[in-house]
Amino acid sequence: MDPKASRRHDDPHINVMMAGSTLRKIKSRSWKKPRHFRLLEDGLTIWYKSRWAGKGHSTFKAKDIEAVREGHQSEVLLSIAEEFPADLCFTLVFHGRQGNLDLVADSPEEAQAWIQGVRKLIHKAQTMDEKERLDQWVWEWFKKADKNKDGKMNFKEVTKLLKMMNVEMNEEHILHLFKMADKSESGSLEMKQFVQFYKMLTQRDEVWKVFQDYSGDGEKLMLEELESFLRIEQSEGEKGPQHAKELIDRYEPSDTAINQAAMTLDGFQMYLCSPEGSIFKPNYLELHQDMTQPLSHYFISSSHNTYLLEDQLRGPSSLEAYIKALKRGCRCVELDCWDGSDGEPIVYHGHTLTTKILFKDIITTLKEYAFKVSDFPVILSVENHCSVEQQTVMAQHLRQILGDMLLTCVLNGQIPEQLPSPQDLKGRILLKAKKIGDVEGCMDETLTEFSDEEEMTNGDSDSPTKENPSADKKPEKLSRELSDLVVYCKSVHFHGFEHARTHAKCYEISSFSESKAKRLIKEAGTDFVQQNKCQLSRIYPSGFRTDSSNYNPQEMWNVGCQIVALNFQTAGLEMDLNDGLFKQNGCCGYILKPKFMIDPNIHFSPEKPEVQQGYKPWRLSIQVISGQQLPKVNQKEGSIVDPLVRVEVYGVPKDQAKDETTHINNNGFNPVWNETLNFVIHTPELALVRFVVEDYDKASRNDFIGQFTLPFKCIQTGYRHIHLLSKDGTAIPPSSLFVNINISEFT
Template sequence: MTFEEVRRLLRLMNVEMDQEYAFGLFQEADMSNSGTLEGEEFVYFYQALTKRTEVHEMFEQFSDDGQKLTLLEFVDFLREEQKERERATDLALELIDRYEPSESGKLRHVLSLDGFLSYLCSKDGDIFNPACLPIYQDMTQPLTHYFISSSHNTYLVGDQLCGQSSVEGYIRALKRGCRCVEVDVWDGPNGEPIVYHGHTLTSRILFKDVVATVKQYAFQASEYPLILSLENHCTWEQQLTMVRHLTEILDDQLLSSTLDGLLPTQLPSPEQLKGKILVKGKKLGTLEDDLEDEEEVTEPQLERQQGSELPLGSPSEPVTLELSHLNKDKKKKSRSVLCPALSALVVYLKSVSFRSFTHSKENYHFYEISSFSETKAKSLVKEAGNEFVQHNAWQLSRVYPSGLRTDSSNYNPQELWNVGCQMVAMNMQTAGLEMDICDGLFRQNSGCGYVLKPDFLRDIQSSFNPEKPLSPFKAQTLLVQVISGQQLPKVNNTKERSIVDPLVRVEIYGIRPDTTCQETNYVENNGETAVLGKEVVGV
């Protein structure tokens, strides 16, 4: 490689170096004085290019001879810099064996600079607390006590107006640990229900293909229960087809009755529901009615039902579900026919309309769940934050993005988690800050999609209000020492001369007084080895 080719390579690697400095490195590496770099010369050049002086300084700070870290020296580093207070010696031995490239170094229990760099850039050098990576939380509490990773319009891989519907949306969501997926079902041709965003130009997929995909991927990333949020717009006949696909394809994974056949007093736990798929949707009557009906079924009746496609009724005897709601002081009624067989598949997650927190407390059961648009939910947070917290301590809530978000953008989920909303549904196909926050919360607990809420969000007598927080604790400051960054991505990969001016921004999300942001100064024209001057960022 000639010097001009090297300069071009540097730009592709996101480095715009001083020409004189770059030429000095080139000449130093050109040991054959040929005017080009070949073989080992290029290796030497690359090592000089990627040398991280700031890391060398830290290495030498703990190394007595500047060449290696002895076992005791490495233990000191782990304790002082990495805050590894417990079993530091055993950890040091494990890391040396894992990252020291020299076999003799491993035998002598020492860590070279190369091994030290390998460790810092590995998962073991991650700032994330390793104790929070496996399942570490209590998974035996009722479902209402957990934040649940939830998806909105899961079938979409694009926008909500004319985007593509695909089973790939379900695959992606389930692989990232999502535990509540949405299925909008409408009448389709040839008697087969279809899934798409109704009254739009989004493409259609078969309901049975969605169910088959769910069957295949439901428990690959997490063994804890998966919730199918059904938005049913089908006629009676195609609802029966839905029931057939759900029961035949999902088989024993589908939860179709209470766990022990008895009336529960609270929702079961993720632990009790392992490997189960729950249907959320409209339901005729109550869970109590279902259990009473089961007790009253005689042997002849049971035989007739087993030979019939309709375990609870028939098309000639339509059952009408009446839903009443207030709209501008006028009471309106909407009537929709719900198939009893589909209703029977809804056990612990009966969808009900929200009117007020008082109405819910006086009229609803713990197994009934209300859905809120982001606009309505945010309004309730501001108007009745404490009531919302208490409500979510005993009943599940699902929040979904505004219908005005036609581009499938997202809202900040933290605002709804602050009042304990369990299912804060996200457009998972849309990357951005909001999905980063969501991924951040659910990265813990083995990414299983369930995160235990703090105790003050699980107490039905809680006095917590995120809009007026009163805390007995003193405010704390987080100090982050930023050393450097390396091999940062280009802003625009299509432009060879596009070089970043990197900085580090530290952000905290929580209730309003806790939400803050600070950032370091930026480094001009360097994405390869940006030394940020060991700035301390306080938030």
């Protein structure tokens, strides 16, 4: 049994979970079935099955749960609210794209035991240090391999385990390590002995070599030796000797070494695997940028068709999609609004088979979740197809539900000469839509074009669905009530850069399809950069992307477009780039653009970065040293990955580059490459670097194993670990890459 699990028995909530409960699993108003749930002895795994399922059962890990919601806090539980009181209901929300689990207990006490118990397990998973995570990971593998459940593993079970763990190793070497760990010579390993075996198995020669380079006696790093390593290799000399002492106190497991102000190999490896040893500069993860500049000076994390969970022809629309986007730091969400049959506006992808949700339910959800991750403003991008009557209903819902959150008038009563800042608009929700007249009070009632993506009416017809102007009859007028709620994001048609220079107002915003944006970038990239210094631009995917695929957002960021809307529900390279850019600055959804994209006196061309004043290219040198515990792609027991690492650079056209290592045959456990990849970065302020690990296949396309993407400016040099993410962007510990990074001026 997990040694930590026994300590959890003191907790009454955990006791209830371990004893087990029959809970109703709810999928819809008509699908409500009892399932027996219990927390297994390891204190990590929740098991459940139907009474009629025979031996069949399901399990999930506590660490895979992101949050527990109490009461009717999901669409499914809201639909059965009359049948089951709120105090019996709760929802388990999982990381990534896994669907929620809606449950109903028999009593409020039982519901609370599970709610509080699961929250404690989540907290435990979130606060584990690297050693505890590794211990847990080893324990899980031990359980998987111990087929006869006797708490021991014989040599045959151990060899099977190694195949499961993604490693092919010489059997004589395994037997040698097995015998060394089997101190009692019983022919099997108990848990403690298995931990010892695992330590020998995972001895990392590449870390040991670095340690030896700085250790005088080969046993430990004295304080001054650790200082030398931090100064010479990690470029952290400016942090001073106190920094080395803090690292020893934080990561060294041996009290004896701590008392000597020294770090052993174990402590050194724990430091290298920690957030401080990560490739991402820790201080750049925090909110650190100036948030007092106009909104147009920031890239804004933005979602397209936010209501969809899947594709845009048949997929379900869901409130959960808004919650997931907001939790990822999204600050601009989209609502496609249509007339509902009962007078209540609905949201769905018009003229398709996507399901419909009520506008007012979305607004209620936004009120609840808009500011849980970030305090900075949320923009509601409204694609409006409603009659004047239902537009007025929309306006009433916005006012009544959001109250003071909704921005309904200019700040300080001043006519704006520039947009307010994210700081000025903290906790506020802004409406982006058409407006009668302008903020200054012009009251021209006439309105011809109405669709938000209105350049479609100008012959840029790259959409078979909602953006097609002939697809539905346009309303002729706006509701005054809805129009009055538009303040700083008035949707207008784009009449060209020359017209914008002479007529545009700071609070006007134009939307562009990806194809139109690409054409403008090609024809007049510098003009696009200049316009985006004082006005917002929104880019959205082509309507032909019926599978909800995404375009590469980098091209749009290169000309300073702020609201580059992506299908958040679709995993892949494009969302990796979005997540990578917005991971910095506290994941607040706003990233300050580089100076050359906000200073009106600087004329930047992404095509010609070398003509930029102060142009200084950098050389990025990445030694890909090794990989650790890469996940399996094919779950067959005998299948082992052949990993390779590819590094991709995204940025201005001159910076687009990729290079990769060779592949390692049959080793996802501890592959070693020791290969160096070199790049030249011409515009470091815009560059993103993506590390991808793939399973090489000479006969077909390589399979994805893991990735990590970050801005070039956020890279820490020296010996660093890259903690890999899944296709969904969620962590897959303990999978990582070990690299040595050098950045120098390119001459």
